[in-house]
Amino acid sequence: MESLSVDEINLILDTADKMKEISQRPIKKVPALRGKTVVLFFYEPSTRTRTSFDIAAKRLSADSLSISASSSSMVKGETLIDTARTIEAMNPDVIVIRHGSAGAPHMLAKIMKPSIINAGDGMHAHPTQCLLDLMTVRENRGKISGLRIAVIGDISHSRVARSNSIGFTKMGAHVVLAGPRTMIPKGIESLGVSVSYNVEEAIRDADVIMMLRIQKERQQDFLFPSEREYSAVYGLTTAKLKKAKENVLIMHPGPINRGVEIAYDVADGPYSIILDQVTNGVAVRMALLYLVTGGARNADSD
C-alpha cells in the first residue's frame, strides 16, 4: 500500500464498486479478461483469499489455475525463483502470490515480466485485504477520511494490520492499534498510527473496530498466557462495545476464532460487516486483475 497514491486507491475502489454489480447478475461473467491467464501461486495455506481471487478471475473470463506449496516443486527442493521462472516460461499474464516470507512477491516482481499481485507476504503486507476493507468501510460510511479505526490483536505478526495502517492513514482515517505490549512491534507509530495497550481506550469513539485472529501457537512465543485470559482482557464483547460509537462497524479479516478475539454474539451482531468484507473481496480482486492486465500498473509488492 505504500506505493499506491490516494488517486490510485480511489480508482481501484471505484472500479471495484462497478465490479460488484457483476457478481449480482444472474450470469456472473464478463469477457474482460478473455484469453488472459492468471496463476494463483499459494505457498501458504489459504482458502478465503485464493477462492476470492479464483472467482474474481473467472468472473472476468480469465483462465485461472492454482499452485499450492504442497503440489509445487518447492517440496522437491526447487527455489522460489526457479519455480517462478518455470511458470513465467508458460506465459501467464498475472501471477498472484501468497508466501510466508516477507518480500517474496517483491523479489519476483523485480525479475519477472507478468504482473505480480501480492496476496499476502509473511508479516509484511496484505494489500488486497486492505483494499477490500477500505471498500467496505467506504460503502457503509460513505467516506473514509476522518474516521477512527481501531485495530486490535497481534499487530506484530499481522500483515493485515500493517497494510491497513498504511492504507487507512493514507485515506485520511485515524488508526489506533491495540493489544498487549507483547504484540505491538517497535516503531509501528512510524506508519502514522497511534498505539494503545488498553482495548477500552482504543475502541472509545471508534467508527470501525477491526479484530485480528489470535493464533494459538503464539502462546509458545510467550505472547499471551492463555486464550481464556486473552479473550477476557482483549476480546471484543458486547460489554466492551458499549464504549464505542453507536453504529460502530465490526470487521475481521478471518478466519474467526469465536470466543477468543471476538464473542459469538458480536461476530453475528448487527454491527458486524464481516461477510460484506468477503463479498467485496471478490470485487476488489476483479478490479485489480482488470486494472493490471489493462496495463494500468504493476501492483507489485505492497
Add this chain to the structure above:
Amino acid sequence: MLILIKGGRVIDPGNLDGIMDILIADGKIVEIKKHGSAEGEYPEAKIIDASDKIVTPGLIDMHVHLREPGHEYKETIESGSLAAAFGGFTAICCMPNTDPVNDCRQVTEYILQQAEAADTVRVYPVAAISKGLKGGRLCEYAELKKAGAIAVSDDGKPVNNSRLMRRALEYSKGFDLPVISHCEDLDLAAGGAMNEGVVATQLGLAGIPNASESIMVLRDIALCELTGVPVHIAHVSTKESVRAIKDAKTRGIPVTAETAPHYFTLTDESVKNYNTNAKMYPPLRSGSDREAVCQGLSDGTIDVIATDHAPHSFIEKQVEFDRAANGIIGLETSVSLSLKLVQDGVISMTVLVEKMSTHPARILGLKNGLHIGRPADITIIDPERSYRVAADNFRSLSRNTPFDGWDMKGKAVLTMVEGKIVYQEGYQIE
C-alpha cells in the same frame, strides 16, 4: 634477492612514522632508513616506489570464514587467501565452523597444508571452543595448539553454557590460546531476520534486539573478570555492547573487541528492498548503533577491525529474505571502507594501522611490526586511489557484498608476505 621500498610514509604505530626506505633481503627486513640516505647504495635491488603511499606492517584480518573443508563452492583456502592478498592482508584467521568443524588436530593440520599449498598469505586456524561447536565439552586445546591453532572460538554460535565458557577461558590460558566469543542470546534472537526496529516493523520481518548481543557481552565480561583470563568479543554491533566493553576496560578487565566494516558503514536501512546481501549476524543496526561503533573505534574501546568475511553462493542468497544465509564477504573491501573512517576524521591513519595490524597481532600473540630481522610482511596503501568496487572481479569465489558498485577512495596496492609480493595492483602475480 634485494627489494627496496622507497619513499613511502612508513607507519608502524609506536615504532616508526616517517618517509623512509625499507630494504628487504631474503624475505627479511634488513634496513630501515630515512628516505634518500640509501640512495644508490643498492643498484641491484628491485625498487618499489612507494612515494605518496603508506607503508605498514602487514594487515591482519582476525575473523574470516574460508569454508574449506566442506563448502568449497563458497570459498577455498586458496581463493580466500588470494582475496586476502588483494585486500591488503598478509595474514588471516579462519573460523572453525567448517564441515567437519575444526575441533581436532587433523582439521587444523589440513587447513595449514592447504594454506601452504596456496602459498599466498599466512593462514592461522582458529579451532573450536567446544567439540563440534555443540557446547557440550571442551576440545583438546593442547593438541590443537600443537597442531597450529592460534585461538579458539565457537564463532557462528554462542557458547550458551556459562560454565563451559568459564572453563574454556581457564583451560585455554594454559596453552596461550586466546578465546574469541560470538555473543548471542539465542532465545532472544530466535526467529529474527534483521535488526529489531522501525525498518523491521515496516518490512514485516522478525527482529533481533540489541540486547541479544549485549546480554552475552556482559556475561563474558563477568566471566573475564571472574577468571582473569582475557576474552575477545567478536563483531560488536550495538551501542550497549560498546558501552559494556568501555566500562569493563575502565575497570581494568582484560576484554578486547572487534567490529566489522559493515557495522561502522551501514545501518538496517540497507535491508530495505529485502537485500539479502545486507543480511548477516549480528544484523546491521540502527544509526545510533553505527555512531556508537564509530565512537568506540575512535576512543579505543574497540581494538580491532576484522571483516567476518562470510562467503555464500547465490544458492544461499537469491532466496526469500528470511530463508537467506547470514553473512557477507569483506576481505576485498575492508581497507577502503576503513580508510573512509580516516577520511571522515573518525580515526587517524596510525590508529587504522593499529586496528588492522598491531592490535590483532597483540591479541593473538603474534610478533608484528617493521623491525630489522623480522620477516617482511608489508602492506602498501594508496590513500588517494579512487576506484569502483566490482564484485565480479573479486578473487573470492562468492559475490555476497552490499558494496558492489560503490565508489571508494584509497586501497591496498601491494601486499608482501615474507618478502614475496602476493599482490601488486596492475601486475599479474605468477
